[in-house]
Amino acid sequence: MDIATIIPKKNVFYNEPMSKHTTFRIGGPAECFVKVETKDQLKGILRYASENKVPATVIGNGSNLLVLDGGIPGITVKVAIDGYEVRPDDTVVVGSGCKLGHLAKVFAENSLSGFEELSGIPGTIGGAIVMNAGAYQKEIKDVLKCVEVMDCQGNVRVLQNDELKLGYRSSIFKENQGAHRVQGVITEAVLVLTKGNEAEIRGRMQELLQSRKDKQPLEYPSAGSTFKRGQDFITAKLIDEAGLKGYHVGDAYISEKHSGFIVxxxxxxxxxxxxxxxxxxxxxxxKFNKKIDLEIEIVGEKE
Ligand SMILES: Cc1cc2nc3c(=O)[nH]c(=O)nc-3n(C[C@H](O)[C@H](O)[C@H](O)COP(=O)(O)OP(=O)(O)OC[C@H]3O[C@@H](n4cnc5c(N)ncnc54)[C@H](O)[C@@H]3O)c2cc1C
Known part of the structure; x- marks a missing residue:
């Protein structure tokens, strides 16, 4: 079967530089890169990959990824299933490819509160759930009711929030990463918000976006915080105190503005x-006898 019978030709790319699909603007070529816009397309491509034993790598907005210079073998599936439905009970059904920033604006228009803190995270709902993304004492976990996931055969099931083991930048999806995701691909999520005041919601969003601009090196490509927070220390502070601000290898720099970011x-x-x-x-x-762990995910193969 030809992939172009599953995915519209305009969304299938061979030897596609992943630097075009990551916020780091880094990454070798994806052997085959497809953008899926519907659940049917996702089902088709996952079945194709499974039947032909081709590895499939799933990405959202590529905002937490370091794709290696050798690129990604097999099929790279960018999940771009969007659309949302605001229900009368203040729950919202959202496609997993919706971007957090866009949703935050929709919620503000509908006077729905609870998402303001997450509005500046440059990812999709799918990626945010896998990472249990969070900021300003709020995590996606706090507003998530359930998700719909699709397995490699194209079957879907619903998993409730408490089945997802959402912790600090972790979830069941991270337990089985790589080509053969046991937990499947997130297609849809149901979020629970509360009625609020539109002007206040917009004001809070503005304030937090400004705080990001002031503190983070948003003028350069990055994948956000490179390292996780430690249990009893702030990693960026230790990097700073180790004198590493501005240290670089080639064009990769420890940001002068925020030492938690590599830009x-x-x-x-x-x-x-x-x-x-x-x-x-x-x-x-x-210097400090502390081990620091990566928050960003490494994908693909070395050259
Ligand atoms: C400037 C900047 C600021 C940032 N600030 C924050 C912050 O404040 N807080 C924070 O938590 N993060 C932050 N990040 C990191 C990043 O935005 C989040 O981790 C985000 O949730 C990743 O979403 P994504 O769609 O880009 O996922 P990707 O990076 O594309 O993928 C991340 C993981 O999710 C998986 N995945 C993606 N979509 C699906 C799906 N539909 N089904 C199953 N698996 C899927 C991928 O396989 C991968 O394992 C920041 C990044 C940048 C560049």
Missing amino acids: NKGNATAKDVLQLVEYAKEEVYK
């Missing part, structure tokens, strides 16, 4: 980023 100041490669990550880990360990 791409031009043509950084994944190899540069990985070297910088290793250096930061070693220095922090040497």
